[in-house]
Amino acid sequence: MYCRLMSVPLTLLGLLEREPSHGYDLKRDYDAFFGRGKPLPFGQVYSTLGRLARDGKVVVSEVGPGDGPDRKRYLITERGATEVGQWLIEPVEPEPHLQTVLFAKVVLALMLDRPAEEYLDTQRAAHLQRMRELTEIKRSSSLVDGLLADHGLFHLEADLRWIETTGARLDALRKAVRP
């Protein structure tokens, strides 16, 4: 089973597992680690937090202001933490151009002191399984179908190279994302 999408709610939940946070601080951390030039709108942060609270994945505690003006402080619940854990462990569907999801998972796993290496191993296995299928298609089909399979193979290979390089840098990355 694969998780399919880059998930803002799950990424925010992951940041809340690291520490309880105000919406403003949460947006700042999201933008710093995952925004990559596309800041998350405040409206989306608060609507997402509202839905997470409605679904019992976070609770609100009126503690006081953080760095920003808002007073609501959000805490992750057991249910929310379980969902983050399940999301991290599921490999991303091996299709091209999904590096951002892998990136978010690895960074969150390191922040939360979860086994990022195991997640990368699981993802490698998922990618190689798909590459085996495409290789078999190439070996048993027409040149035209083979060309299409090649396109997928080269993109998946690029993902795998990223996985290998990231795996080799986990110790340094851990220090970079965990002050």
Next chain:
Amino acid sequence: MTILEARDLEFSFGSTPALRGASLEIDAGEIVAVMGPSGSGKSTLLHCLAGILVPGAGEVVHDGRRLDSLSEARRSALRREQFGFVFQFGQLVPELTAAENVALPLMLGGVRRAAALRSAAGWFDRLGLEGLGERRSGELSGGQAQRVALARALVTSPQVLFADEPTGSLDSLTGEQVMDLMVGTAREAGTTVVLVTHEPRVAAYADREVVVRDGRVTAPARLAS
């Protein structure tokens, strides 16, 4: 049925450990890719499985028999008779023709020269090397030389083929042709293949992959279907 097994292998080059408790089971007829970063111990594991290196600790079992406790002479005979090898570089004897290179393992095993060359010729046809038998290695392209090396590895109908980065010196298209031939002939003959590679596209030809990291074989991830 398990044909080859490594049990808790340890091996060091001087004071530098290369294997630290590597374990692996390979079934007969299986094609297994051994992956891992440079220096992780994957080639050392292949050399121990093939009886080229003797582990400092642990056991290598081939077809139900301990391989690591055999004498060098018996391991050498086993390699000649039951194993085939394809490496990345420098495998062909430059003084011999391509046909003589392929026939060499048979001749070393006691087959007469004429019969060995006849067997070798059959492999030239199967691997698309027609007409190249009289060339020496310097007169062959990289892909042709690697196919000759593959023919030499397969000419004795080995039980296990060990391939260490077999496409490492080839461009991707030529490497693909070599892998197609290797996997095709191995499946046809039921040959077990241990394939060391750092290239995902090469590993994708295998039935499964294992990853060697810091001298240990990591359990392959199980994917829910």
